[in-house]
Amino acid sequence: MRDAYHEELDSLTDKLVEMTRLVRSAISRATTALLDADLQLAESVISRDEVVNAVFDDIETSIFDLMARQQPVAVDLRMVVTGLRMATNLERMGDLAVHVAKVARLRHPDSAIPPEMRSTIVQMGQIAENLVTKAGSCVASRDVESAMELDQDDDAMDRLHRRLFKDILAKDWQHGVEPAIDITLIGRYYERYADHAVHVAESVVYMVTGSRPADRV
Amino acid sequence: MRDAYHEELDSLTDKLVEMTRLVRSAISRATTALLDADLQLAESVISRDEVVNAVFDDIETSIFDLMARQQPVAVDLRMVVTGLRMATNLERMGDLAVHVAKVARLRHPDSAIPPEMRSTIVQMGQIAENLVTKAGSCVASRDVESAMELDQDDDAMDRLHRRLFKDILAKDWQHGVEPAIDITLIGRYYERYADHAVHVAESVVYMVTGSRPADRV
Numbered sequence: 072m073r074d075a076y077h078e079e080l081d082s083l084t085d086k087l088v089e090m091t092r093l094v095r096s097a098i099s100r101a102t103t104a105l106l107d108a109d110l111q112l113a114e115s116v117i118s119r120d121e122v123v124n125a126v127f128d129d130i131e132t133s134i135f136d137l138m139a140r141q142q143p144v145a146v147d148l149r150m151v152v153t154g155l156r157m158a159t160n161l162e163r164m165g166d167l168a169v170h171v172a173k174v175a176r177l178r179h180p181d182s183a184i185p186p187e188m189r190s191t192i193v194q195m196g197q198i199a200e201n202l203v204t205k206a207g208s209c210v211a212s213r214d215v216e217s218a219m220e221l222d223q224d225d226d227a228m229d230r231l232h233r234r235l236f237k238d239i240l241a242k243d244w245q246h247g248v249e250p251a252i253d254i255t256l257i258g259r260y261y262e263r264y265a266d267h268a269v270h271v272a273e274s275v276v277y278m279v280t281g282s283r284p285a286d287r288v
Numbered sequence: 289m290r291d292a293y294h295e296e297l298d299s300l301t302d303k304l305v306e307m308t309r310l311v312r313s314a315i316s317r318a319t320t321a322l323l324d325a326d327l328q329l330a331e332s333v334i335s336r337d338e339v340v341n342a343v344f345d346d347i348e349t350s351i352f353d354l355m356a357r358q359q360p361v362a363v364d365l366r367m368v369v370t371g372l373r374m375a376t377n378l379e380r381m382g383d384l385a386v387h388v389a390k391v392a393r394l395r396h397p398d399s400a401i402p403p404e405m406r407s408t409i410v411q412m413g414q415i416a417e418n419l420v421t422k423a424g425s426c427v428a429s430r431d432v433e434s435a436m437e438l439d440q441d442d443d444a445m446d447r448l449h450r451r452l453f454k455d456i457l458a459k460d461w462q463h464g465v466e467p468a469i470d471i472t473l474i475g476r477y478y479e480r481y482a483d484h485a486v487h488v489a490e491s492v493v494y495m496v497t498g499s500r501p502a503d504r505v
Contacts, residue, residue: 135369142359152352152372159373240466248468249457255472 076141079133083154084210086130090161091207091271093123095200097168098264102196104175105257106189108182116172123165130158149281153274157210160267160274164203167264174253183253185246188238191231195261198228202268209275218272228265232258293358296350300371301427303347307378308424308488310340312417314385315481319413321392322474323406325399333389340382347375366498370491374427377484377491381420384481391470400470402463405455408448412478415445419485426492435489445482449475 097116104113134151137143143151174183184192202224209218235258238244239251277283314333321330351368354360360368391400401409419441426435452475455461456468494500 135365138355138365138369139361142361144356144359148352148355152355152369155369156372156376159376236469239469244465248461248465251465251468252453252456252472255469256476259473259476 079137079141080143080147080150083130083133083137083151086126086133087154087157087161087210088207090123090126090130090158090165091203091210093119093126094161094164094168095203095207097123097165098171098196098199098203098261101168101171101175102192102199104172105183106192108175108179110176110179113172113175113179117169117176120165120169123162127158127162131155146278146281149278153278157271157274160270164264164267167260167267170260171257174257178253183250183257185250188235188254191234191238192257195228195231195258198224198231199261199264199268202228202265203271206268206271206275209272213275213279215276215279218275221269221272225265225269228262232262296354296358297360297364297367300347300350300354300368303343303350304371304374304378304427305424307340307343307347307375307382308420308427310336310343311378311381311385312420312424314340314382315388315413315416315420315478318385318388318392319409319416321389322400323409325392325396327393327396330389330392330396334386334393337382337386340379344375344379348372363495363498366495370495374488374491377487381481381484384477384484387477388474391474395470400467400474402467405452405471408451408455409474412445412448412475415441415448416478416481416485419445419482420488423485423488423492426489430492430496432493432496435492438486438489442482442486445479449479 097119100112101116103109104116134155137151141147177183202221205217205221205224208214209221235254239254244251273283314336317329318333320326321333351372354368358364394400419438422434422438422441425431426438452471456471461468490500
């Protein structure tokens with residue numbers, strides 16, 4: 072049987088996994104809201120972000136409480152400190168999903184995405200979901216091997232991000248400046264979302280091994 | 289006389305203040321590089337980011353070491369945990385200055401900023417510098433009152449950010465899509481830089497009082 076202390080650490084892991092689930096749902100709904108110009112769905116992403124923030128606050132409180140009472144050392148200490156960092160990354164991912172939803176809301180009843188760019192956005196949304204799903208599995212399993220694999224998805228995200236710019240800057244771009252700005256920002260939101268998911272996975276590596284993946288931008 | 293433990297905590301504060309100085313210099317030089325299309329200056333911002341990252345690594349190592357050996361409680365515990373968070377914010381501010389510098393490098397020998405928008409960028413750079421200077425003072429002095437004042441500068445940054453969009457979307461915009469994208473991204477970088485500076489100041493409030501300023505986006 073596990074003692075109360077380790078139950079608290081397990082509970083922390085559960086809350087982090089719950090956050091990955093929430094921000095996965097947020098980016099998924101935000102992408103759909105964007106593509107379908109679905110105002111209600113966009114509003115739901117925006118208003119539900121408070122749930123993500125509440126879990127974040129809960130994690131933060133638990134961690135301070137745990138550190139003050141239990142004074143964890145070694146891997147447990149890394150667990151709580153990197154737990155706080157993961158929660159911070161996940162909270163930010165929720166914000167980025169909200170930013171995407173706000174663009175959808177701003178352009179409603181139009182769609183911010185020209186027809187020929189829909190498939191790129193669909194793919195960016197898909198990769199964002201994959202990344203956060205994998206990050207959640209890494210947090211739950213503490214599997215270092217799979218945590219290292221997120222880089223590949225992130226590279227795919229970067230390629231799609233560059234393709235967006237290429238499309239906007241193509242000679243036959245006919246949509247003017249406003250959609251170009253929307254897409255520039257949207258692209259940035261997905262790319263940052265992906266980066267944060269990778270950071271969550273990197274934190275798992277650090278938590279387990281005590282050393283960080285080398286390359287930071 | 290202070291004991292070794294409190295000397296370590298003081299040293300942590302010194303390193304955080306040093307980071308604010310470094311990232312202030314970075315955004316200052318990046319702004320100049322952008323406005324003057326100064327390639328060498330842009331390169332210097334990009335290459336010097338490793339100094340910011342090195343201080344970050346140093347802070348992170350010190351904090352884990354300190355927590356493992358000294359098991360701080362109460363305000364000292366908040367100090368080390370929020371110290372890590374502040375360092376993360378500051379490291380990111382360094383990255384954002386690099387992003388600005390990379391736009392300058394990409395457009396060299398041209399300037400990415402059309403003449404009529406220079407004054408807005410000058411002001412955004414100035415506010416970014418003010419914010420990080422104030423954040424640095426807050427970290428050094430642990431002054432909660434002045435930490436609360438950063439919001440006003442941040443509001444000014446948001447107004448300038450909106451003005452950028454207004455200019456880009458004006459009927460008489462003659463620069464086409466590429467400069468619009470550059471300016472959209474640059475505006476976002478300054479706005480995020482400012483947000484992170486505000487977060488640093490908010491962390492000071494949390495560190496000292498144990499409660500956070502209420503509103504998070």
